[in-house]
Structures are given as structure tokens and as C-alpha cells.
């Protein structure tokens with residue numbers, strides 16, 4: 001709703017002299033503030049009554065769409081329900097009022113949170129130890145690659161400069177490798193969407209520092225040849241890195257540590273529920289197998305709470321590395337631990353199977369209308385290559401925009417880049433069959449509209465506060481000032 005009465009900007013609603021508050025009488029006398037630090041003119045603040053302020057912001061919040069409003073099937077980003085109990089835990093003053101430089105013996109509770117979460121992640125992943133320091137998935141990748149580089153350097157092995165990355169990988173993988181000063185080498189995918197082992201063989205030599213793999217990969221497929229790939233990479237002296245940003249389908253099903261991976265990151269904000277998007281907040285803890293613990297950032301070489309005399313947040317013990325201030329994004333860590341403990345061991349094991357079931361159900365219900373380039377069992381997500389019937393001219397962008405009219409958030413579109421009309425759907429484990437059936441029905445309806453009335457799809461959305469924006473113009477000539485939009 002864009003209710004003009006309550007306006008676009010709070011400043012436009014300002015009326016001189018309006019107040020939404022009253023201050024108590026001054027009982028303390030006056031203090032003369034020196035002229036030199038006083039404003040020459042009053043600050044240009046909006047002056048509004050209380051109801052105007054409340055309605056203005058409430059109406060704006062209703063223009064927004066989140067996972068608490070409706071189904072949000074964004075692939076590769078795992079937008080799952082964030083239980084309110086997580087927010088309550090993260091907002092407890094016992095946690096929010098902590099200062100990272102407090103003496104360790106006054107923050108035993110926080111230290112226990114770190115230790116328990118590290119242990120949970122180790123158990124879930126099959127790896128030995130985690131740092132909770134990194135602030136995002138990409139930051140975790142960088143940390144993990146720095147750990148791998150530190151490992152090679154510790155052995156005097158300085159010629160390892162290459163990181164092998166599949167062509168289907170998330171863009172952060174090559175970016176992190178480049179930021180780490182390593183050289184990116186792309187390995188091809190087979191027609192079925194898996195890492196091409198033959199292509200890989202030709203890339204391996206003693207300059208390979210690591211291979212990064214996402215599993216299930218960005219097409220939602222469980223990589224078939226991991227034992228062989230791990231063997232090949234290890235044989236040439238490289239380490240195996242696991243991009244575990246979206247670990248949903250693995251929970252209760254299998255563990256990266258058992259598959260031969262040496263280093264991994266997990267996106268807590270995706271897999272263990274923190275509301276994210278628009279740049280934050282996140283956490284990308286990095287785990288390592290036994291024998292690599294000494295290369296973790298020193299802040300999180302998990303010592304038991306009882307051992308902690310001082311909280312050494314600054315830098316590593318010995319050969320480690322430092323990647324971020326203090327001890328990570330504590331609120332996100334709290335939410336992740338709350339999520340894990342609320343579900344408990346047995347229910348956590350259901351996450352992977354349910355996420356997988358939901359994704360496969362949607363895929364099978366829609367594949368007669370939408371083009372499924374890669375057949376077979378997917379994991380938590382899958383990719384369509386647009387509508388099956390290409391003669392209508394209706395694109396993936398049009399389908400995504402039309403979904404908004406029906407009250408659904410769009411899936412991920414035009415990623416991965418392997419197909420021209422990628423439409424990447426991830427339902428997560430939380431959704432009921434009714435919700436999923438509702439989504440399937442709407443997707444089928446849009447396919448029918450594309451045949452019978454394509455213009456209504458091509459000109460969508462029709463029911464949202466803002467219609468279709470010109471994204472090319474927006475990218476080339478961004479208008480970043482409100483007044484310029486009005487003009």
C-alpha cells in the first residue's frame with residue numbers, strides 16, 4: 001500500500017511545531033553549553049505527531065516482502081523461516097550488553113555459546129574444529145583459503161598458487177581466491193552438471209593449492225565422484241575445500257569431513273536461520289580437519305571455557321591468521337545455536353530429507369511446463385531453463401515478475417549462468433505441502449497465461465507498489481537521490 005496520507009518520506013509530513021513527545025520539567029538547573037559547540041541553526045529534523053510516525057513506518061514495512069509474509073523460494077540463498085525464539089535469545093540484554101574486551105571471567109556464558117556452537121558444527125560436518133570469526137560466506141572462503149595457504153607455506157611449499165573451481169560455482173569462489181592472491185583455474189561440468197573428472201585430471205599438478213567444491217552443487221545435484229576427486233587432488237598435494245553455504249540438504253544425511261574435505265565454511269545465516277539479505281547480517285564459520293587446527297585464526301582456537309584466562313581476540317597463536325575483529329557476528333552465532341538446540345539432534349536429521357523431498361516434489365509437479373535441463377533426483381534446490389514452450393516469448397524475468405502479482409517472492413533467476421533462462425527454486429524444509437501446492441498451482445497458471453495471454457505476463461507485475469523497473473537503465477544511470485526520482 002502506498003498511502004499518500006502517510007507519505008513517502010517522513011520529512012514530507014513535517015509540520016512546524018508538531019510533537020510526538022513531551023519532556024519532563026527540568027529539575028537539574030541549566031548548564032551553559034559553550035557557543036563554539038552550539039548549532040547556528042536548528043537541525044532540519046521532521047516534526048510529526050506520534051500516530052503519523054507510527055503509520056508512516058508501518059505502511060512502509062507493509063510494502064516489503066519477507067519469508068514471514070509468504071513463500072520465498074530463492075535458490076542458492078536458503079531463505080528459511082527464522083523462529084522468533086532466535087530473536088528473543090539474540091536480544092537478551094545478558095548478550096547484547098556484553099563488550100568484547102570484557103575480562104574473560106565475566107563472559108563465561110558467551111564463551112560457552114562459542115564452545116557449544118563449535119562442537120555442534122564439528123559434529124554436523126565431521127570436521128575437527130571451527131573458527132566462528134568470519135562474517136559471511138565469502139569471508140569464510142577467504143579465511144579457508146588463507147588457512148590452506150598457511151598450511152602449504154608451513155611446509156615450505158611455496159609454488160602452490162592455483163585454486164581449481166567448477167564453472168558452476170557461486171561467484172564468490174573465484175572472487176575469494178583472487179582476493180587471496182591465488183590463481184583461479186576453471187574445471188568444466190559434464191552435460192549432467194557434475195564436475196568433469198577427466199577435465200580435472202588435466203589440471204592437476206604440484207602448483208595446485210586447493211580445489212573448491214560446492215555440494216550439492218549450484219544445480220542442486222549431489223556430486224557423484226567426490227571420493228575420486230578428493231583422492232586425485234590429495235595425490236597431487238592439494239587440499240579439498242567445501243563450500244557449505246547451503247548445508248540444508250546435508251543435515252542428517254552426510255558429512256563433508258567423511259568425504260575427504262579438509263576445510264569448509266558454513267553460512268549460518270542460510271543453513272541455521274538468521275534473517276539475511278541486502279548485505280547482512282551473516283556468519284561464515286570455517287572448519288578444518290584434524291591436523292590443520294593450528295592454522296585457524298587464533299581468536300577461536302577453541303579452548304574450553306575453564307581454560308580461558310584472557311580472551312585473546314587479536315591474533316593467532318603461532319602460524320595462524322587473523323581475518324576479522326573480535327569474535328565474529330555474535331548475534332548470528334546465538335541464533336544458529338538456538339536453532340540447533342530447538343530442533344535437537346533427531347529433528348535436525350530430518351532437515352536434509354525434508355528439504356530434498358520438497359524440492360523434488362516441486363520439480364516433478366512442474367517439469368511438464370518448465371524446461372528441466374538436468375533430470376534426476378535433486379537435493380534442496382533445482383534449476384529450470386525457463387518455460388518449456390519457447391514460442392510465447394515469455395522469459396524467466398516475466399515469470400518472476402508475474403509471481404509477485406500472486407503474492408510469491410520470485411526464485412533466483414539467471415543464475416547459475418550455465419543456462420540462458422535459469423530459474424532456481426529452493427523451498428526449504430519448513431514449508432507445508434499446502435504452501436508448496438499453492439506455489440505449484442500459480443506456476444502452472446503462469447505457464448497457461450504465457451500461452452493464452454502472454455502480454456499480461458510480459459507486463460507484470462500489476463499489483464505491486466512499483467511496477468517493472470528498467471534494470472539496464474538503473475544499472476547504467478543509477479538515480480540515488482529521492483528528489484531526482486520525483487523530477
Ligand SMILES: *Cc1c(COP(=O)(O)O)cnc(C)c1O
Pocket residue numbers: 076077136137138139170172173214243245246267282284
Ligand atoms: C551464498 C553463497 C555464498 C556466499 O555467501 P555470503 O554470505 O553471501 O558471502 C557462497 N557460496 C554459495 C554456494 C552460496 O550459496
